[in-house]
Amino acid sequence: MQNSEIAGYGPTAKVLHWLAALCIVLAWLLGTFIDDFPKSAEPAALFAHMSLGLTVLALVFVRLGWRFGHPPPELLPSAFSPWAERAAILVHWLLYALMLALPITGIVLQFTRGQPVPLFGLAEIASPWARDRALSRSVHEIHELLADSLLIVATLHALAAIAHHYVLKDGTLRRMMLVRHQGAASGRHS
Secondary structure: OOHHHOOOOOHHHHHHHHHHHHHHHHHHHHHHHHHHOOHHHHHHHHHHHHHHHHHHHHHHHHHHHHHHHOOOOOOOOOOOOOHHHHHHHHHHHHHHHHHHHHHHHHHHHHHHOOOOEEEOOOEEEOOOOOOOHHHHHHHHHHHHHHHHHHHHHHHHHHHHHHHHHHHHOOOOOHHHOOOOOOOOOOOOOO
């Protein structure tokens, strides 16, 4: 297939994709290593972690709305069709589900601590519950499991894109790159 035949994602879809990826990685890093911060820096790190999580939650709603209004380009056929296409669709929807579930469990976690959820320093949502340490520990474990699951699935997603590029030598990865390389398709404008 010639590069000119590869329909890509539009600039909005690309920016939403990469912005969500960046927020997810940063939130995961902060959440994973927050205990390594000096005690005086923990509140700021937690605030940044929660702000990134809320940003991911907002981005996933925007992405889903955009996706329904601007369907993605058709998957490129491969030597592993139709199973590869089914796996790709399943992984995309699993990523969306995890991007929804993870911030929601983070909000619930904050509430089980009896703490408000800060909305980017502009406002707060008060906890509807009193502090419950046992429930908080359980929700924390679920939140960590979802965070690690999201990172694993996203890594597999990235590795599949890299395999498409270097092993299958098709245009799958180029379709989502922010910078268009010379000779790459003009792409869709969605």
